[in-house]
Amino acid sequence: MQPPSSTQTADPAAQAAPPTATGNGGEARFAFSATGAASGGRGQFLLGILLFLCVAGIFLRTTADDFITYDDPVYVTKNTHVTGGLTWANVRWAFSTTEASNWHPLTWLSHMTDCQLFGLHPWGHHLTNVLLHALNALLLFVVLRRMTGAVWRSLFVAALFGLHPLHVESVAWAAERKDVLSTAFLMLTLWAYARRVELARAGRPGAGIFYGWALLFFALGLMCKPMLVTLPCVLLLLDYWPLNRWDGASTLARWALLAEKIPFFVLSAAASAVTLFAQGRGGTVASIEDYPWPVRLANALIAYCRYLGKCFVPAKLAVFYPYFATQPPLWETLLAGVLLAGITAAAVVLIRRRPYLLVGWLWFAGTLVPVIGLIQIGGQSMADRYSYVPLIGVFIMAAWAAGDAAAAWPHRLPILGLAAGAIVAGLAVLTSRQLGYWKDGISLFRHAVAVTENNWVAHANLAATLSKSSASGAGAEFQETMRILSAFAETYDRKGVELERTPGRSLEAIKEFRTAVRILPVLAEPHYNLGTALAKIPGRLPEAIEEFRTAVRLKPGFAEAHYNLGAALAGTPGGQAEAVTEYETVIRLKPDSFDAHFRLGLLLSGIPGRESKSIAEYQAAIRLKPDSYEAHFNLGLVLAGISGRKAEALGQFEAALQAKPDLEQAREMIARLRAAPQ
Numbered sequence: 001m002q003p004p005s006s007t008q009t010a011d012p013a014a015q016a017a018p019p020t021a022t023g024n025g026g027e028a029r030f031a032f033s034a035t036g037a038a039s040g041g042r043g044q045f046l047l048g049i050l051l052f053l054c055v056a057g058i059f060l061r062t063t064a065d066d067f068i069t070y071d072d073p074v075y076v077t078k079n080t081h082v083t084g085g086l087t088w089a090n091v092r093w094a095f096s097t098t099e100a101s102n103w104h105p106l107t108w109l110s111h112m113t114d115c116q117l118f119g120l121h122p123w124g125h126h127l128t129n130v131l132l133h134a135l136n137a138l139l140l141f142v143v144l145r146r147m148t149g150a151v152w153r154s155l156f157v158a159a160l161f162g163l164h165p166l167h168v169e170s171v172a173w174a175a176e177r178k179d180v181l182s183t184a185f186l187m188l189t190l191w192a193y194a195r196r197v198e199l200a201r202a203g204r205p206g207a208g209i210f211y212g213w214a215l216l217f218f219a220l221g222l223m224c225k226p227m228l229v230t231l232p233c234v235l236l237l238l239d240y241w242p243l244n245r246w247d248g249a250s251t252l253a254r255w256a257l258l259a260e261k262i263p264f265f266v267l268s269a270a271a272s273a274v275t276l277f278a279q280g281r282g283g284t285v286a287s288i289e290d291y292p293w294p295v296r297l298a299n300a301l302i303a304y305c306r307y308l309g310k311c312f313v314p315a316k317l318a319v320f321y322p323y324f325a326t327q328p329p330l331w332e333t334l335l336a337g338v339l340l341a342g343i344t345a346a347a348v349v350l351i352r353r354r355p356y357l358l359v360g361w362l363w364f365a366g367t368l369v370p371v372i373g374l375i376q377i378g379g380q381s382m383a384d385r386y387s388y389v390p391l392i393g394v395f396i397m398a399a400w401a402a403g404d405a406a407a408a409w410p411h412r413l414p415i416l417g418l419a420a421g422a423i424v425a426g427l428a429v430l431t432s433r434q435l436g437y438w439k440d441g442i443s444l445f446r447h448a449v450a451v452t453e454n455n456w457v458a459h460a461n462l463a464a465t466l467s468k469s470s471a472s473g474a475g476a477e478f479q480e481t482m483r484i485l486s487a488f489a490e491t492y493d494r495k496g497v498e499l500e501r502t503p504g505r506s507l508e509a510i511k512e513f514r515t516a517v518r519i520l521p522v523l524a525e526p527h528y529n530l531g532t533a534l535a536k537i538p539g540r541l542p543e544a545i546e547e548f549r550t551a552v553r554l555k556p557g558f559a560e561a562h563y564n565l566g567a568a569l570a571g572t573p574g575g576q577a578e579a580v581t582e583y584e585t586v587i588r589l590k591p592d593s594f595d596a597h598f599r600l601g602l603l604l605s606g607i608p609g610r611e612s613k614s615i616a617e618y619q620a621a622i623r624l625k626p627d628s629y630e631a632h633f634n635l636g637l638v639l640a641g642i643s644g645r646k647a648e649a650l651g652q653f654e655a656a657l658q659a660k661p662d663l664e665q666a667r668e669m670i671a672r673l674r675a676a677p678q
Contacts, residue, residue: 137162363393
């Protein structure tokens with residue numbers, strides 16, 4: 001479908017849903033006028049400026065904050081392309097690189113611009129984030145006011161967005177420039193789209209131009225952060241409410257509404273493909289072995305509920321929320337699913353009377369889809385920054401529902417005003433407190449450690465931060481990091497061992513061992529167990545050897561790993577010499593290892609010129625286990641091949657026969673030696 005030209009009334013629902021004002025707490029549900037302007041333009045302008053200044057004022061304290069060790073080095077402080085500023089070479093790099101497992105060239109250019117202007121002084125980088133966030137709050141107010149005509153509700157939503165503690169992370173973290181920058185383009189997209197609908201409905205020229213602007217702003221937003229890929233679906237929601245383009249429209253007109261979003265969906269598909277490529281190339285997309293589908297689904301359902309919980313009770317906020325080590329209890333997953341389904345059902349039931357509930361709910365649920373964990377990126381179970389755009393939907397639900405609920409109250413406007421003021425003031429206090437934790441890495445990561453459990457990322461970054469300062473405790477934090485990761489890895493390792501003991505479940509065991517290895521590669525035991533499992537599968541011996549090599553490199557005194565490495569090498573062409581070394585290492589570590597002496601004797605017996613050493617190893621094995629018919633028999637074979645040692649060979653075969661009377665091979669060798677000429 002071609003974008004509407006500037007001379008056409010191109011809105012397919014333009015005549016189907018004339019704007020009508022209905023009681024919404026004293027404000028119009030849909031209030032486009034012929035010019036799109038509501039009354040009191042000067043007052044609304046002052047309200048917008050006041051909102052901008054309040055939001056910027058609360059967050060301005062971040063300009064005194066430092067960079068942190070988590071992601072800031074990748075995006076700014078240690079990235080030579082970024083610190084080099086705006087040069088042609090760096091601009092080309094920004095558009096061609098997939099560093100940080102993303103393709104977001106405008107984000108890179110933004111950081112380069114800051115370095116060009118402020119160098120590596122943190123205040124300038126933080127100031128840019130603050131101004132962008134305040135601008136986003138202002139733009140949200142402008143967009144909602146233009147779409148709905150509801151000034152005070154729009155202002156309340158924008159204030160909630162601007163001052164909510166969950167949004168501290170997106171603003172105070174220099175590396176999260178992509179959040180605030182992409183959202184600025186998202187708001188501009190919504191503004192251009194609303195203006196386009198407004199002009200088309202009024203039959204005025206320029207609708208096609210604003211359609212083009214909306215498409216351009218969307219493309220620029222995707223070049224800042226690909227999380228905006230769900231925006232075409234948001235536009236369809238806004239068509240339903242508050243733009244009312246669905247009411248009374250024919251089936252053909254409704255299809256036309258979908259068709260006009262096709263260019264937006266094409267951009268989303270392209271951005272999604274590039275992002276998956278970049279993240280796959282960067283190794284941030286978790287595999288099924290790391291996070292099986294049942295675990296991902298459970299985390300997604302629970303995370304939705306946790307976001308809602310932190311929206312209404314913004315407590316225990318952390319820079320990193322670790323993924324749970326094992327799948328959560330079934331009751332917890334089911335409870336989360338029931339809650340989400342219940343909210344959805346209620347919104348659907350109320351769609352005619354309260355359409356904003358379903359629109360706001362689907363805005364929240366839909367815009368979280370790219371980061372909810374169905375495709376797991378990184379090791380976090382959720383992140384405050386992921387709620388930056390989605391919570392707008394919840395804020396819309398709350399603001400409009402409160403206004404409608406109080407529609408019949410006497411003196412409702414003062415009451416609602418006081419309540420809204422108290423809520424906004426409370427959020428401002430909580431946000432100011434949360435901002436205090438971002439003053440430096442030590443405060444930030446100590447707080448994360450205090451409000452979460454088994455947070456290895458927080459401990460690791462705290463260790464790194466402490467090691468660069470005069471404060472003590474870096475060693476203890478590093479040890480705690482290793483303890484947590486070891487516990488996670490050992491959980492999967494133990495599960496693999498249990499599966500390995502069950503017939504027919506070796507492949508499942510291998511998956512568990514691989515997960516343990518990925519969580520903490522420096523643990524020798526998971527490598528050893530993985531190698532042992534692989535060695536039992538035909539054709540996988542080379543992989544097993546590499547795992548055994550890794551295990552002995554990480555833990556040189558690991559006798560069992562040396563032994564299995566020797567056994568694996570002995571079965572490969574050209575591996576005998578190295579196998580001898582491994583068996584000798586086992587004997588040095590565990591002199592009383594019968595198996596090592598026996599295996600070494602067996603291996604040496606097949607190497608010309610090593611018969612004497614083979615005999616010595618068999619004799620050592622027999623001393624450790626005198627009733628081993630195998631050791632006696634194999635020692636007899638070696639002796640039988642040496643001139644003048646026939647009597648000794650006979651003695652070993654007889655000992656083997658004594659240990660195992662039904663050993664026919666020993667009887668045959670005895671008969672053969674006795675029949676042979678002297």
